[in-house]
Amino acid sequence: MAAPQTCPMCGVKILVGIVGGDRVLFSAGPPGTRARLYARVCRYVDKPGCINKDGGSQTASPNDYYNPDLPR
Ligand SMILES: [Zn+2]
Numbered sequence: 001m002a003a004p005q006t007c008p009m010c011g012v013k014i015l016v017g018i019v020g021g022d023r024v025l026f027s028a029g030p031p032g033t034r035a036r037l038y039a040r041v042c043r044y045v046d047k048p049g050c051i052n053k054d055g056g057s058q059t060a061s062p063n064d065y066y067n068p069d070l071p072r
Contacts, residue, residue, distance in 0.1 A: 009050040010041045024052075036064035 004013045004025070013025040014034065024037040038055025 005051055007037075007042070007049075007051045009045045009047045010037070010052065012037055012041060012052075014052065032064065033060075034058055035060040039064040040066060 003017060004015050006013050012027070014037070015023040015025065015031075022034050023031040024034060025031050026037075026040075034052055034055035035058035036055075037052050038058070039060040042050050042052045042055055
């Protein structure tokens with residue numbers, strides 16, 4: 001059963017217990033991985049209360065980073 005957790009620092013919801021890995025619900029765009037959340041949000045926040053510290057140990061793909069140079 002998936003139970004959403006909300007990171008008190010980032011304000012982002014994470015669905016844990018999902019087959020294939022946790023899903024992060026961003027305020028905009030499709031759900032992503034913890035690595036994506038870390039790449040986009042948590043590494044900038046860097047506060048002790050962040051529940052996604054582990055995201056930094058996962059490999060983020062280049063698509064996981066904001067890249068204003070890429071056409072959308
Ligand atoms: Zn966080």
